[in-house]
Amino acid sequence: MAFDSVSSFLAMGGxxxxxxxxWGVTLALLVGAVIHARAERRLLMRDLKRRERRQTHVxxxxxxxxx
Amino acid sequence: xxxxxxxxxxxxxFYTLSARLQPWVWAAAxxxxxxxxxxxxxxxxxxxxxxxxxxxxYVHVPAAFLAQSIFVGxxxxxxxxxxxxxxVADMAASVMAPFGAGMTFVALFSGxxxxxxxxxxxxxxDARLTSMLILxxxxxxxxxxxxxxxxxxxxSRAASVLAIVGVINIPIIKYSVxxxxxxxQPATFSITERPAMPAEMWLPLLLMVVGFYCFCIALTLMRTxxxxxxxxxxxxxxxxxxxxx
Numbered sequence: 001m002a003f004d005s006v007s008s009f010l011a012m013g014g015x016x017x018x019x020x021x022x023w024g025v026t027l028a029l030l031v032g033a034v035i036h037a038r039a040e041r042r043l044l045m046r047d048l049k050r051r052e053r054r055q056t057h058v059x060x061x062x063x064x065x066x067x
Numbered sequence: 068x069x070x071x072x073x074x075x076x077x078x079x080x081f082y083t084l085s086a087r088l089q090p091w092v093w094a095a096a097x098x099x100x101x102x103x104x105x106x107x108x109x110x111x112x113x114x115x116x117x118x119x120x121x122x123x124x125y126v127h128v129p130a131a132f133l134a135q136s137i138f139v140g141x142x143x144x145x146x147x148x149x150x151x152x153x154x155v156a157d158m159a160a161s162v163m164a165p166f167g168a169g170m171t172f173v174a175l176f177s178g179x180x181x182x183x184x185x186x187x188x189x190x191x192x193d194a195r196l197t198s199m200l201i202l203x204x205x206x207x208x209x210x211x212x213x214x215x216x217x218x219x220x221x222x223s224r225a226a227s228v229l230a231i232v233g234v235i236n237i238p239i240i241k242y243s244v245x246x247x248x249x250x251x252q253p254a255t256f257s258i259t260e261r262p263a264m265p266a267e268m269w270l271p272l273l274l275m276v277v278g279f280y281c282f283c284i285a286l287t288l289m290r291t292x293x294x295x296x297x298x299x300x301x302x303x304x305x306x307x308x309x310x311x312x
Contacts, residue, residue, distance in 0.1 A: 002112055002119075009109070013119035018184055022177035023108075026126040029169050030282065037289045044293055048300055048309045 078295045079304050081155045085288040092285040099278030106271035114268075123181040125272055128255060129279035131174035134202060135237055137167035137283065141209065142234035145227035155291070157223045158298065160230065161213060162290035166283065168206035175199055186250055194243035195251035198236060205233040 003009040012019040074080035107125035114121035140163055147156035178196070179189040190196065209226045216222035244253045255272070256262060262269040299305045 001109060003109065012122070013113060015118060015120035015122075015184060018120050018180045019122050022123045022180045023126055025176050026130060026173050029173055033166060033169065033286055037286060037293070040290065040293050044296055045309070045312065048296065048305070049312065051300070052306060052309045 076151075076153045076155060078155055078158075078299050078302075082292055082295050085292055089285060089288050089292075092281050092288065096278050096281035096285050099274045099281060103271045103274030103278055107275065111268050111271055112265070117185055120181065120184045121268075123177050124255070125275050127174060127177040127181060128272060129276045130170045130177065131199070132276055133279050133283055134167060134171040134174050134199070135240060136280070137163050137170065138202060138205070138230070138234060138237055141167065141230040145230040148223065149227050149231075154298070155295070157227070158294040159287055159291045160226065161223075162294055163283075163287055164206055164210050164213070164226070166286060168203060168210065170279075170283075171199065171203040171206055175203065182250075191250050193249040193251060194247040195240065195249050198240040198243050201236055202240065205229070205236060209233070 010016060071084070074084055104125065108122055111122070113119050141160050144156040144160040144163070147153050148160065175196075178199075182189050182191075209229050212229055213222040213226040216225065241254075243249060244251050255264075256269070256276075296305055296308075
């Protein structure tokens with residue numbers, strides 16, 4: 001362990017103002033990318049399902065086979 | 068081998084194969100980045116000159132590697148798309164570009180923040196920094212160009228051409244620290260030589276670099292799958308898949 005206490009870890013040997021923003025921005029971008037990709041998938045599936053229901057509904061009303 | 072490549076070339080094949088691959092790549096990325104990150108932040112010894120500010124290396128170098136590798140990936144995908152008309156390659160390129168831009172930004176930002184205590188300035192117009200800034204503009208150009216056309220195929224073509232032309236910047240970035248006198252130090256890692264730092268310092272860095280690559284592959288798989296569903300939404304297999312959900 002390079003640090004002997006939590007406070008000295010957070011202080012980063014006096015470089016806290018440089019180390020933490022660099023790590024923070026990196027982490028934020030990575031986590032943001034995952035959240036975005038998951039939300040994209042969820043919204044897309046919702047849209048596709050909605051469209052599928054509508055199409056099935058329309059074609060069954062017309063008396064045409066849904067497929 | 069050829070069968071796998073063939074399967075990856077078709078949207079449906081890619082979708083099925085990537086589903087099996089994805090969890091493993093995500094797990095590898097999470098594990099490598101967790102171990103590498105904690106090791107680099109907590110256990111690696113402080114640098115004798117830079118003190119603890121050197122711990123920025125563990126995010127700066129992996130991001131800079133990815134920024135350049137993803138651009139090469141874009142150019143390769145562009146050739147595959149333009150020459151062999153493989154649509155999946157273009158779909159992958161369309162989701163890789165924003166992440167590449169993000170990694171370029173991270174490399175520039177972490178570098179700037181690191182520059183203040185070590186160089187006394189956050190920015191200089193030297194060859195390495197300037198060529199990385201140009202890389203960011205190329206990414207933004209590619210993303211904008213893709214969206215600028217009413218017809219998707221025209222956007223794909225234009226973005227592909229820019230990726231192929233822009234890849235000339237990559238060797239310029241790589242050799243910028245050798246061709247010109249720069250403030251930026253030469254490469255930390257090379258295949259032929261041992262790193263000029265102790266193993267407790269470069270091992271976590273290696274884990275982080277590999278972890279970032281795994282993350283990039285996993286994210287690209289995940290978002291390419293989304294893109295496939297979006298573009299192939301009227302295809303029979305996608306409709307069956309949606310109905311089965």
